[in-house]
Amino acid sequence: MSAAVLEPEPTEPRHNYLNAAYGIRSWLLTRDHKRIALLYLASITFFFFLGGLFALLIRLELLTPAGDLVQAETYNKLFTMHGVVMIFFFLIPSIPAVLGNFFIPMMIGARDLAFPRLNLLSWYIYMVGACFTLWAVVHGGVDTGWTFYTPYSTVSSNTHVITTAVGIFITGFSSILTGLNFIVTVHTMRAPGMTWFRLPLFVWSHYATSLIMVLGTPVLAVTILMVAAERVLHLGIFNPALGGDPILFQHLFWFYSHPAVYIMVLPAMGVVSELVTTFSRKNIFGYKFVAFASIGIAVLGFLVWGHHMFVSGQSVYAGMIFSVLSFMVAVPSAVKVFNWTATMYKGSISYRTPMLYAFGFIGLFTIGGLTGLFLATLGVDVHVHDTYFIVAHFHYIMVGGAIMGYLGGIHYWWPKISGKLYPEGWARFSALVVFLGFNLTFFPQFILGYLGMPRRYHAYPPEFQVLNVMSTAGASVLGVGYVLPMIYLIWSMRYGRNAPDNPWGSTGLEWKTSSPPPTENFKQMPVVTDDPYHYSPEEVEIFG
Amino acid sequence: MGPTLPLFPDQASTMASRVDYLYFYLLTVSIFFSILITLTIIYFAIRYRRRSEAELPRGIEGSMKLEIAWTAIPLVIALSFFFWGARLFFAMNRPPDDALQVYVVGKQWMWKIQHADGQREINELHVPVGRAVQLTLTSEDVIHDFFVPAFRMKKDVLPGRYTTAWFTATRPGRYHLFCSQYCGTKHSAMIGWVDVLEPADFQAWLGGGASSESLASAGAKLFQQHACNTCHRPDSLARGPNLEGLFGSPVRLSDGRTVTADETYIRESILTPAAKIVEGYQPIMPTFQGLIDEEGILQLTAYIKSLSKPSPAAGTVLLPPNNPGNPPLRPTPKESR
Numbered sequence: 001m002s003a004a005v006l007e008p009e010p011t012e013p014r015h016n017y018l019n020a021a022y023g024i025r026s027w028l029l030t031r032d033h034k035r036i037a038l039l040y041l042a043s044i045t046f047f048f049f050l051g052g053l054f055a056l057l058i059r060l061e062l063l064t065p066a067g068d069l070v071q072a073e074t075y076n077k078l079f080t081m082h083g084v085v086m087i088f089f090f091l092i093p094s095i096p097a098v099l100g101n102f103f104i105p106m107m108i109g110a111r112d113l114a115f116p117r118l119n120l121l122s123w124y125i126y127m128v129g130a131c132f133t134l135w136a137v138v139h140g141g142v143d144t145g146w147t148f149y150t151p152y153s154t155v156s157s158n159t160h161v162i163t164t165a166v167g168i169f170i171t172g173f174s175s176i177l178t179g180l181n182f183i184v185t186v187h188t189m190r191a192p193g194m195t196w197f198r199l200p201l202f203v204w205s206h207y208a209t210s211l212i213m214v215l216g217t218p219v220l221a222v223t224i225l226m227v228a229a230e231r232v233l234h235l236g237i238f239n240p241a242l243g244g245d246p247i248l249f250q251h252l253f254w255f256y257s258h259p260a261v262y263i264m265v266l267p268a269m270g271v272v273s274e275l276v277t278t279f280s281r282k283n284i285f286g287y288k289f290v291a292f293a294s295i296g297i298a299v300l301g302f303l304v305w306g307h308h309m310f311v312s313g314q315s316v317y318a319g320m321i322f323s324v325l326s327f328m329v330a331v332p333s334a335v336k337v338f339n340w341t342a343t344m345y346k347g348s349i350s351y352r353t354p355m356l357y358a359f360g361f362i363g364l365f366t367i368g369g370l371t372g373l374f375l376a377t378l379g380v381d382v383h384v385h386d387t388y389f390i391v392a393h394f395h396y397i398m399v400g401g402a403i404m405g406y407l408g409g410i411h412y413w414w415p416k417i418s419g420k421l422y423p424e425g426w427a428r429f430s431a432l433v434v435f436l437g438f439n440l441t442f443f444p445q446f447i448l449g450y451l452g453m454p455r456r457y458h459a460y461p462p463e464f465q466v467l468n469v470m471s472t473a474g475a476s477v478l479g480v481g482y483v484l485p486m487i488y489l490i491w492s493m494r495y496g497r498n499a500p501d502n503p504w505g506s507t508g509l510e511w512k513t514s515s516p517p518p519t520e521n522f523k524q525m526p527v528v529t530d531d532p533y534h535y536s537p538e539e540v541e542i543f544g
Numbered sequence: 545m546g547p548t549l550p551l552f553p554d555q556a557s558t559m560a561s562r563v564d565y566l567y568f569y570l571l572t573v574s575i576f577f578s579i580l581i582t583l584t585i586i587y588f589a590i591r592y593r594r595r596s597e598a599e600l601p602r603g604i605e606g607s608m609k610l611e612i613a614w615t616a617i618p619l620v621i622a623l624s625f626f627f628w629g630a631r632l633f634f635a636m637n638r639p640p641d642d643a644l645q646v647y648v649v650g651k652q653w654m655w656k657i658q659h660a661d662g663q664r665e666i667n668e669l670h671v672p673v674g675r676a677v678q679l680t681l682t683s684e685d686v687i688h689d690f691f692v693p694a695f696r697m698k699k700d701v702l703p704g705r706y707t708t709a710w711f712t713a714t715r716p717g718r719y720h721l722f723c724s725q726y727c728g729t730k731h732s733a734m735i736g737w738v739d740v741l742e743p744a745d746f747q748a749w750l751g752g753g754a755s756s757e758s759l760a761s762a763g764a765k766l767f768q769q770h771a772c773n774t775c776h777r778p779d780s781l782a783r784g785p786n787l788e789g790l791f792g793s794p795v796r797l798s799d800g801r802t803v804t805a806d807e808t809y810i811r812e813s814i815l816t817p818a819a820k821i822v823e824g825y826q827p828i829m830p831t832f833q834g835l836i837d838e839e840g841i842l843q844l845t846a847y848i849k850s851l852s853k854p855s856p857a858a859g860t861v862l863l864p865p866n867n868p869g870n871p872p873l874r875p876t877p878k879e880s881r
Contacts, residue, residue, distance in 0.1 A: 067732065072729050072730055072731075072732065072733075073729050076726075076728075076729060076731070143728070143729070144726075145726045147726075149686075149687060149725070149726065151685070151686050151687070151703060152686040152687065152726070152727060152728060155685075155686070156652070156727075156728055157728070239703075240702075240703045240704025240705070241703070241833075243816075246687055246702060246703065246704070247702070280592070280601075281594075281599070281600060281601055282601055282603060282604065283603045283605070285604060285606050285607075286606035286607070286610075286611050287606065288606075289606070289611050311698050311699055311700050312700045312702075313699070313700055313702055313705065313707040316633065316634065316637050319633060320630050320633070323626055323629065323633075324623075324626050327619075327622035327623065327625065327626050328622075330618065330622055331615060331618050331619050331622065334614065334615075334618040335611070335614060335615055335618075337581060338610075338614040339606075339611075341584050341585055341588070342604075342606075342607075342610065344585065344588040344589065344592060345592070345604065346592055346601055346602070346604065347588070347592050347601050348592065348593075348594045348595075348599040348600070348601045349588065349589050349592050349593050349594055350593075350594045351593070359585060359589070362581065362585060363578075363581070363585070366577065366578055366582075367574075367578055370573075370574035370577060370578060371574065373570060373574070373622065373625055374567070374570050374574075376622075376625070376626075376629075377566065377570060377625045377629035378626075378629040378630050378632065378633035379562070379563055379566055379628070379629040379630070379631070379632025379633050379636065380563060380566055380567055380570065380632075381629075382563075382633070382636060382696065382697070382698050383563055383567075383693070383696040383697075383698065385698060385724070386689060386691070386698070386724040386725060387724065447551055450552070450553065450567070451550055451551075451552070451553045451693065452553050452691070452693025452694075452720065454691060454722045454723070454724035454732075455724075455726075456726040456731060456732070457731070457732035458732040459732045459733070460732065461720065463548055463550055466548065466549045467549070533603075534603070535600065535601070535603060536600055536601060536602050536603040
């Protein structure tokens, strides 16, 4: 007996959700939220690498000014399918359907989500939608851009618009049901003592996300039906030749698709709140402000769709209203960034991989958010609208923000999910590769955009080449940064050290049970007596 | 020629430097806050790095004063962006009264441009330096977008309606014209050039064209050709409204509404005549959908405009269009109801 012994290898609990049952049926018919989360993890990982493959081909084409690698039709299909796959089949389900599904019940001390069967149904619906879209990809693809602007999508394009759109339509229901499930779960399944203001911020941000999923997604569904009605039945809704209004489509589309940006980034913000507190061993600075900022973003996010249409011929006055509201939605995002930063003040900051991703998130999201202000500014948006500036901006939010948050979360919870520790050295290295590759890929695109290079260009004038070469070089580095975690995480499942129950010393309820958790999550119903992030017994208020 | 690395676009219009000043203001503020956040995080990460696994820092609840400060300060800065940006946007949407009129029709995948004097160009736009140019834009098929980076000017080009944009070029030269709204296979080939010429060179260019029939007289020919004049005539045999002096004036409709006879109204009356019936007339006019193309409609409109002038002449200053997308920022006849 000696205290000098390294952490004892914890023995794997006899029963956990992974070894509770075996065989394909035990997975495909499971009602365990943790197993469903893993079904989603496998599916969205496939789509992430498929979308990444399209991105790689796009970047290779743009290495040279001439459109020489693929034909224009192919290029247009590549960027369309990159957008469709990454947004609807990776980013929107990513954190909610994997990490949210797995950890919301555990964080609130519940046995499962409120509707376990509905949860499984969501995954099946997602897969049916995915099959439609994959069918369209295999049979020649679609070339409308992920935005499906009319009348191009209803009149002009002769690609698989309907099949792809039906895939998105169906997958939308999976998103609605997941949102509904989360809302009901948070309302009804909290453990004794888990009051609303003791909820981890990850749960708050998912609650806000769920509101958007439930309220916004039906509008997308209706819009897709209208596109189908015009394309198939020739009803004049958007096509002016049939008496329709092409701008109406943009209003409807962005009414969902702008809030959808927050579906992608709010969950990542939730992850970052968990990471910053755990790896600073501090309670979050300004808990209520961070929590309500999520709700504020969700609500205001519904009122800013018109900032996608400043040059569409929309009235000048409508443009002004949407501009000022867009600036309003920037404020709660800024509040979050300041609070995360302040949380680190006088903390005990560890440089484990998840925290590196959190650092990366805060830096890149700050740049993404600040460049969003350029786009909300009417006079400047006119110039940068539909150029590479906007491409760079939303990749800073969605890749620099959402995917950094997702990867940070995957690493943070990997010991709980798999019961194994990931290799820290490799993980830190690939986090660094992702950060550097990301910036090299997307920072030059801000400059390209202000120079005036339009997005969705198969060929471009030669003076833009140097910046495009930098971007393509960055994309290949970024690709390596994404492949590495997939390799070492899969490796760790077999060869990794067994994880202790709480490797980070976190206060979250999900760490109070074994790794991996048993099917019922907790052996006994947990009782909550403290605020979340209650690291120190003594707390002080600073600066009044 | 070796590879070049441009970092900043040409400034070639009166608007370009105004946009760039605001851009630099945004850039300054953004760089300041990015560096502030980054340095603070780096400082905290080093200063408060974990020194032992047993370390347990004291909790800090938060601070109302700080929360208020970092809500209010970004809000104030954001509002300064808003007001400056909105002011600029207003100027961008308010063409000067004496602007030269140019008509642009986008189609997959080319730009067709007509000058009031009748010159036509494809994927090229010749304009004089120092003179305001107003574009009236429409599309024959899907949505396009007329983007000239050096002018910081961009406007969507929509089927079935008119949009407008304007610029005053400040430097002679040759500048990129891009379609920046995705419009199908050859979207990236829907590009061209804006040639800004010295006024004398521009006059020479205007004179050099082979067919220099003005837009209005081309419209007058179409008016005869489609037999519009059998009904729309000033005498007592008229079965349709008289078009003299019509443009820009209020029109009372059979349903009691009053509308202004602008370009959009005239276009609609040609293509879907039944949509708005002038009070006192029967809905007998057939549609000319498919018979007259967008360019023909622009010519007819120019002709109808010329009927409003005491002495119609090619190249005269025409009233700027009043389209629903861009409410005019000068007084117009009010709708009566």
